[in-house]
Amino acid sequence: MSLPKIKTVRAYFAGGATADKAAAGGDYHDQGANHWIDDHVATPMSKYKQYEQSRQSFGINVLGTLIVEVEADNGQTGFAITTGGEMGCFIVEKHLNRFLEGRCVSDIKLIHDQMMNATLYYAGSGGLVMNTISCVDLALWDLFGKVTDLPVYKLLGGAVRDELQFYATGARPDLAQQMGFIGGKMAVQWGPHDGDEGIRKEVARIAHYRESCGPDFWLMLDCWMSQDVNFATKLAHACAPYNVKWLEECLPPQQFEGYAQLKQQAPQGMLITSGEHHGTLQSFRTLAETGIDILQPDVGWCGGLTTLVEVAALAKSRGQLVVPHGSSVYSHHAVFTFTNSPFSEFLMTSPDCSTLRPQFDPLLINEPVPVNGRMHKSVLDKPGFGVELNRDGLKRPYQH
Numbered sequence: 001m002s003l004p005k006i007k008t009v010r011a012y013f014a015g016g017a018t019a020d021k022a023a024a025g026g027d028y029h030d031q032g033a034n035h036w037i038d039d040h041v042a043t044p045m046s047k048y049k050q051y052e053q054s055r056q057s058f059g060i061n062v063l064g065t066l067i068v069e070v071e072a073d074n075g076q077t078g079f080a081i082t083t084g085g086e087m088g089c090f091i092v093e094k095h096l097n098r099f100l101e102g103r104c105v106s107d108i109k110l111i112h113d114q115m116m117n118a119t120l121y122y123a124g125s126g127g128l129v130m131n132t133i134s135c136v137d138l139a140l141w142d143l144f145g146k147v148t149d150l151p152v153y154k155l156l157g158g159a160v161r162d163e164l165q166f167y168a169t170g171a172r173p174d175l176a177q178q179m180g181f182i183g184g185k186m187a188v189q190w191g192p193h194d195g196d197e198g199i200r201k202e203v204a205r206i207a208h209y210r211e212s213c214g215p216d217f218w219l220m221l222d223c224w225m226s227q228d229v230n231f232a233t234k235l236a237h238a239c240a241p242y243n244v245k246w247l248e249e250c251l252p253p254q255q256f257e258g259y260a261q262l263k264q265q266a267p268q269g270m271l272i273t274s275g276e277h278h279g280t281l282q283s284f285r286t287l288a289e290t291g292i293d294i295l296q297p298d299v300g301w302c303g304g305l306t307t308l309v310e311v312a313a314l315a316k317s318r319g320q321l322v323v324p325h326g327s328s329v330y331s332h333h334a335v336f337t338f339t340n341s342p343f344s345e346f347l348m349t350s351p352d353c354s355t356l357r358p359q360f361d362p363l364l365i366n367e368p369v370p371v372n373g374r375m376h377k378s379v380l381d382k383p384g385f386g387v388e389l390n391r392d393g394l395k396r397p398y399q400h
């Protein structure tokens with residue numbers, strides 16, 4: 001089978017700080033008003049009163065969505081979206097394009113290695129540049145699937161299970177349970193600056209949902225880098241009587257020693273997890289060595305599908321789980337092929353968690369959502385990642 005070459009790459013953005021209104025999509029924090037995802041979620045900025053109520057107030061949604069489209073010389077195209085916006089467009093069109101154009105559509109790993117090494121001098125181990133590289137990598141996998149007429153999960157070696165089960169992230173674990181999810185993860189709302197009263201408030205909320213959801217429904221807390229080891233340890237022990245399954249991302253990404261300490265100090269049986277804001281295989285190796293239980297890379301932020309596959313193998317070698325941060329079809333295809341990913345995340349993007357809105361709505365056409373908390377592999381049986389791009393309102397700020 002002679003494969004086409006890559007003719008060009010184009011980068012667009014939607015939403016973000018230069019847009020006149022919230023646009024959601026890949027930057028799913030870029031929501032309108034009165035949305036659970038921006039309602040007093042604890043963050044490292046919460047100690048500053050003016051930034052305590054809303055993450056948008058400190059700029060969580062300034063980047064907006066980056067859309068990368070790769071066109072082959074036979075006219076077929078692949079695309080992907082992530083958090084990255086206009087600045088990501090510059091990196092794609094003015095730097096990364098040189099590693100793609102002229103290459104065979106199957107040269108995904110070579111292109112990935114060159115993008116990672118060529119940006120080392122300004123990328124560090126995560127953030128905008130890693131998001132951008134991830135988006136290019138995902139677009140290349142989508143194109144490869146379109147050209148070979150295969151879904152990405154089959155390109156990766158095929159499914160190890162017929163059905164995937166999901167927990168839901170949102171403000172209403174009770175509604176998630178009614179929708180058939182296996183668990184509900186809530187965003188922590190209080191942090192170290194709130195002291196023991198903050199812990200009491202978190203525990204009261206957990207106690208309420210334990211009461212309404214019964215003894216076995218999974219309840220988790222997502223701490224979004226907002227804590228220190230002492231607060232996280234105290235919160236973990238205070239929540240233990242309510243069978244909280246895991247505490248997630250208690251500390252900033254670089255505090256590897258803190259994660260190791262927290263894992264040691266956490267109650268027996270409670271899982272400690274992190275990873276969504278880590279990038280590069282090397283960072284995940286260091287994170288895995290802290291001994292935490294679940295690695296949670298975001299495939300649109302960690303280095304792409306090429307990196308996610310490597311992280312999953314690393315975790316598997318250590319008996320650790322890899323449960324990617326919610327990233328819709330971009331992680332579903334991978335998770336179906338990982339033996340150490342027994343479940344995955346569905347992130348509620350409806351404002352009150354009462355409906356199953358696709359995570360990257362409105363940018364992905366035919367974006368699937370779990371039915372009764374599950375998804376059969378056949379849902380993904382379309383070429384590439386199986387979604388099409390809604391081009392309304394996209395802007396291409398740079399050409400090359």
Ligand SMILES: C[C@H](O)[C@H](O)[C@@H](O)[C@@H](O)C(=O)O
Nearest residue numbers: 041169187222224325326347
């Ligand atoms: C709910 C959390 O605060 C984040 O908004 C969420 O995107 C992420 O941490 C998650 O695990 O879903």
Ligand SMILES: [Mg+2]
Nearest residue numbers: 222248249276
């Ligand atoms: Mg999280």
